[in-house]
Amino acid sequence: MTLTLSNLSKTYPGRHGGSVQAVRNLNLTMEKGEIVALLGSSGCGKTSTLRMIAGFESVSEGGITLAGRRIETLTPDRRRVAMAFEGYALYPPLTIEENIGFGLATRGLDRAEAARRVREMAEMLEIGPILKGRPAGLSGGQQQRASLARALARDADLHLLDEPMGQLEPQLRSVLRGRVKAALKSRGLTAVLVTHDQTEANAMADRIAVMEAGVLQQYGPPSELRDRPANLLVATFLGEPPMNALAATVDPAGLHLDDVAEDVLALPGVPMPRAGAKIVLGVRPHRLQLGAGALRGQVISNQWLGDQAHVVLALGPRILVAVAHRRVAVRVGETIPFGFAPDHAHLFDADSGRALAHGMVAA
Amino acid sequence: MPRISAILRGIALAAVLLFFLFPIFWIFLMSFQTNETILQIPPSLAFEPTLINYTSLISGHLQTAAGSLDLPFMHNLFNSVLLSAVSVAVSLVLGVPAAYAFARFRFRLGEDIAFTLLSFRFAPPLLVLLPLSLYFKDLGLANTYAGIIWVYQLICLPLILWIVRGYFEDASPDVEYAYRIDGHSWWRAFTRIAIPLAGPGIAAAGLLAFIFAWNNFVFALILASADKQPVTVGALAFVTASGIQYGQIAAAIVLSILPTLALALYAQRWLVEGLSLGAVKG
Numbered sequence: 256m257t258l259t260l261s262n263l264s265k266t267y268p269g270r271h272g273g274s275v276q277a278v279r280n281l282n283l284t285m286e287k288g289e290i291v292a293l294l295g296s297s298g299c300g301k302t303s304t305l306r307m308i309a310g311f312e313s314v315s316e317g318g319i320t321l322a323g324r325r326i327e328t329l330t331p332d333r334r335r336v337a338m339a340f341e342g343y344a345l346y347p348p349l350t351i352e353e354n355i356g357f358g359l360a361t362r363g364l365d366r367a368e369a370a371r372r373v374r375e376m377a378e379m380l381e382i383g384p385i386l387k388g389r390p391a392g393l394s395g396g397q398q399q400r401a402s403l404a405r406a407l408a409r410d411a412d413l414h415l416l417d418e419p420m421g422q423l424e425p426q427l428r429s430v431l432r433g434r435v436k437a438a439l440k441s442r443g444l445t446a447v448l449v450t451h452d453q454t455e456a457n458a459m460a461d462r463i464a465v466m467e468a469g470v471l472q473q474y475g476p477p478s479e480l481r482d483r484p485a486n487l488l489v490a491t492f493l494g495e496p497p498m499n500a501l502a503a504t505v506d507p508a509g510l511h512l513d514d515v516a517e518d519v520l521a522l523p524g525v526p527m528p529r530a531g532a533k534i535v536l537g538v539r540p541h542r543l544q545l546g547a548g549a550l551r552g553q554v555i556s557n558q559w560l561g562d563q564a565h566v567v568l569a570l571g572p573r574i575l576v577a578v579a580h581r582r583v584a585v586r587v588g589e590t591i592p593f594g595f596a597p598d599h600a601h602l603f604d605a606d607s608g609r610a611l612a613h614g615m616v617a618a
Numbered sequence: 619m620p621r622i623s624a625i626l627r628g629i630a631l632a633a634v635l636l637f638f639l640f641p642i643f644w645i646f647l648m649s650f651q652t653n654e655t656i657l658q659i660p661p662s663l664a665f666e667p668t669l670i671n672y673t674s675l676i677s678g679h680l681q682t683a684a685g686s687l688d689l690p691f692m693h694n695l696f697n698s699v700l701l702s703a704v705s706v707a708v709s710l711v712l713g714v715p716a717a718y719a720f721a722r723f724r725f726r727l728g729e730d731i732a733f734t735l736l737s738f739r740f741a742p743p744l745l746v747l748l749p750l751s752l753y754f755k756d757l758g759l760a761n762t763y764a765g766i767i768w769v770y771q772l773i774c775l776p777l778i779l780w781i782v783r784g785y786f787e788d789a790s791p792d793v794e795y796a797y798r799i800d801g802h803s804w805w806r807a808f809t810r811i812a813i814p815l816a817g818p819g820i821a822a823a824g825l826l827a828f829i830f831a832w833n834n835f836v837f838a839l840i841l842a843s844a845d846k847q848p849v850t851v852g853a854l855a856f857v858t859a860s861g862i863q864y865g866q867i868a869a870a871i872v873l874s875i876l877p878t879l880a881l882a883l884y885a886q887r888w889l890v891e892g893l894s895l896g897a898v899k900g
Contacts (some may be wrong), residue, residue, distance in 0.1 A: 268724060311795050331798040338799050344792035347815075358800035405796075 256320075257445045258285040258308070258413055263317035265303045265469075277303040279469045281317070285447070285462075290439055292448040292460035296492075300469035301449045302341075305415050308447065310334050322412040338415040339406035341449075343398040345390040351401045352377075352386040358409045376404035379434050381427070395422040400431075407438060414439070414446040420455060432458045453493055465489050487608035490537050490601055496565065498537045499575045502605060505532040512536070512550075515571035520549055522597040526612045533605035538595045540565075543577035545585065548594015554585050568593065642875075648868035656864045671869035687858060690844065691870055694852030699877055701838070701848055702831040705767045706824050709774035714820060717779050718812060721786035732779070739776045743836045746772075751840055761843045769837050774827035781826070785819025786812065821888035825881060832878055849874045 265278040278300040285291050293301035306312040308319060310331035319327040326334045337358065345354045352373055359369040377383045380400040390398055399422045406414055419435075420428045436459045439446050450456050456463050457477045464474040465488075473485040484490035491497045502513040507530045509521035528534060545566060552568030552575065564579045568591075577593065585591050598614040648656055650667040675691045719725075720732050750769065751760065759765030793815065794807040802810070813820070835850040842851065853870055856863040 268726075309795070309799060311791075330804065331795065332801045332803060334799075336799060338796070340792045340796060342790050342792045344790065344796040346793060346797070346811075361801040409800075 256284050257287040257289070257322055258283075258447070259318075259320040260284075260304070260308075261318050261320070263304065263307065263319065264315045265300070265307060265312060266315040277469050278307070281466075281471050283464055283471065283474060285445060287445055288440070288443045289461050290436065290446045290448060290459055292450055292456035292463045293466060294450060294453060294456045294463050294492075295466035296451060299466040301466050302417065303469075304466070305338075305417055305447060305449050308334075308413070309336055309338055309415055335412040336415055337406045337409035337411035337413075339399075339403040339417060339419045341418040341421065343390070343395075343402040345398055345401055345405070347390055350387050350389055351382060351393070351397075354390070354401055355386075355404045355408050358405060362409070372408045373404075376408045379407075379438060380404050380431060396424065396427070399423065403435070407435070407444075412445070414444055416446055416448045418450055418452075419448070421450075421452070428455075429458075435459070453495070465492060467492070483610070483613050484537075484601065485610055487535055487537065487603040487610075490603070490610070494539055496540050496576045496578065498539050498601070499543070500603075501536045501538075501570070501573055501575070503534050503536045505530050505534060510534075510536060512570070512573075515573065518549070522600050522614075525597050525600050525602065525614050528602065528604075528611050534611060535603040535605050535608070537601035537603060538575075538599055540576045541578040541580075542595050542599035543575065543593055544595060545577055545579060545583055545591060545593045548592050550594055551590055551592050553590045554587050556587060557583060557585055645868045645871050648864060649872045651865055651868075653861070653863060653865050656868075671865040672873075675866060675869055675873065687855075689855060689866075690847075691849070691852060691855075691866075691873075693845065694847055694849045695874060695877075697842075697846055697852075698832055698848035698850070698874065700763065701766055701770060702828050704763070705770035705774050705831045706778075706828045708767060709771060709778045709827055710820065710824055712771075713775050713778035713823075714782055714813065714816075715808075717782035718786050718808060720779070721783045722791060732783070735779055736776050738772045741772075743772075747836065747840050754841060760841060761846055763846060766838060766841055766846060769841060770831050770834065772837075773830050773834060777827045777830060778820075778823045781823035782816060782819050785816040789815045818888050821885045825885045825889075828881060829878055832874075 260281050260283045263278060263281040263283075264276065267275045267277055269275050281300075281304060283291075293304060295301045303312060307314050307327070308321075310326070310329065314327040317327075318325060321334065321336070345351075346357065349357065355373045355376055356369050359372060364372075373386075374383075377386055380403060382397060382400050382404060385393060385397055385401075388397075390401070393401070399419065403416070403419045406416065406419075420431060423431065432455060438444075448456065448459055460477065462474060462476055463480055465472045465480065467488050473480055473489045480489060480493055484493065487500060491500060501515075503510045503520075504513060505511075505528050506519045509519045509527075511519050550570060552570045555567040555569050555574070556565075557567075558565045559582055562580070564581070564583045566577045566579065566583055566585060568575045568577060596614070600612075600614040602611040602613075603609065604611055647663070649671055650669070651665050652668055652670065655662070655665045675689065678689050678692060679686055716735075720728060754760040754765050757765075759768065789812070794811045797807045797811045798804065832848075833850065834848070838846075838848050838851045842848075849870065853867065856867045856870065
């Protein structure tokens with residue numbers, strides 16, 4: 256166990272008295288060499304968590320153990336962590352080369368080795384040509400890569416990466432994701448990645464911690480989050496477009512979709528809650544099959560996005576999105592049959608949002 | 619159309635410049651004239667320049683129709699420099715760390731304390747002067763440099779605190795964090811990163827505070843007697859029994875502008891450097 260967060264909480268004083276709890280009772284452990292992504296929308300507490308680990312924010316309650324040391328009361332310079340900043344935070348008067356090498360010099364690494372590291376990082380992140388430049392003259396993407404290089408050049412017990420690729424071109428981003436992950440893995444480094452980009456989290460992380468409103472919603476490998484979301488929040492947060500959610504009532508024979516004058520929907524093979532229970536049925540857009548099935552919806556729009564079709568359907572007062580990977584020949588206004596395999600159904604409690612059951616091949 | 623607006627702009631700028639600079643130009647001319655040529659009607663630009671005003675100020679003897687008069691102008695000037703410089707220095711030492719604290723940390727009553735300090739700026743000086751002068755007599759601070767410098771903190775400290783606070787707030791704390799995580803203490807991050815980044819703000823605030831302290835009249839008038847008076851109060855001596863010494867007043871103004879002007883020219887280097895600070899984030 257390299258990093259352990261135990262009952263970690265952060266409370267900020269509110270502007271007008273009272274207080275705001277940014278992080279609540281967060282428990283999370285990481286193995287050495289693991290990459291964990293903290294994923295969530297802005298204000299979910301992921302950045303506060305990162306800043307508490309780095310030592311920029313005091314810990315209101317709970318503890319942080321890193322490599323066998325309690326660090327929550329140590330000053331940042333003694334925590335042995337490295338960090339890439341969302342706002343780059345490069346030293347304005349230094350060149351990019353000096354910026355990347357700065358922490359190495361402080362840590363007493365010998366000159367030749369430090370220079371070799373700087374070159375290696377610059378090559379990996381494709382900033383070789385700008386090493387002699389100063390931050391003010393560079394684009395956001397270049398500064399961001401310099402900030403990432405500065406963090407990765409360091410040896411540390413833990414590397415904190417705060418939205419490290421947000422400013423990069425999409426193509427470069429996907430190339431660098433792979434390279435950065437490979438570099439972390441080959442050196443056996445442990446890293447916490449804070450991001451709101453689920454593609455980045457899926458591509459880079461061994462495990463993802465989804466946070467919302469300061470509370471950890473689910474922590475597990477990407478496949479588990481996709482196939483067995485712990486609650487409706489995780490289910491609708493992950494995946495693009497988001498999972499369709501339909502209010503329903505459990506019937507002895509299956510599900511009755513609320514506000515929809517349809518027959519009972521049978522879901523053989525899905526463990527059902529007790530009859531009468533109020534639930535939410537979740538189905539991912541690309542699992543909806545158009546043209547055949549037990550449901551009938553009116554087409555609201557049909558868009559071809561170049562590699563996939565998004566068809567929006569009205570089912571009574573509910574709106575659903577279906578994704579197909581070829582063009583779909585349906586017209587707006589048409590009412591078409593559609594359905595989904597019970598294997599892909601997710602059932603959530605209507606009140607708490609907690610997952611009740613997942614189909615066999617849920618995602 | 620753009621040409622007409624450019625011309626109008628030029629005219630407006632010229633008018634404003636003339637409005638502000640002409641009095642200074644006129645005072646400069648006056649400082650090389652005797653009272654007789656200054657007071658002649660109509661005024662004339664054709665006069666024989668004389669250095670008598672400057673020599674009498676620097677030597678400290680004023681020749682008037684009523685006889686010779688001692689004039690401690692140079693000592694007043696020294697007092698002004700001393701009082702303003704030390705006041706600003708004390709304010710910087712106290713105000714910059716305080717501004718940093720107010721900018722970076724949220725603590726109980728923080729805003730209230732900051733606002734209270736600002737409120738010193740809008741309390742009318744006359745309101746506090748009477749009790750202050752009585753207390754200063756009891757404390758033995760009346761007519762001491764230390765006492766006046768203390769009171770000058772009412773002028774300098776809020777100004778520096780609030781201006782510098784703004785600069786600290788504008789600078790992202792991330793650079794300091796990066797520096798700390800690279801293995802440096804809080805104090806080093808403050809002195810090596812935060813202060814240089816806020817340098818232009820500190821220079822601007824210091825300059826402004828210096829000018830405000832320099833221009834102060836009423837505190838020094840009440841709390842300082844002759845040997846501690848700055849030029850603003852000392853200038854009263856030019857209103858003599860035999861008339862107002864316009865030539866000496868003009869020369870005194872020119873001389874008393876010089877230190878502030880020199881400081882402004884020196885600080886300009888820092889002020890201009892600040893313009894490139896905004897380009898830190900791409």
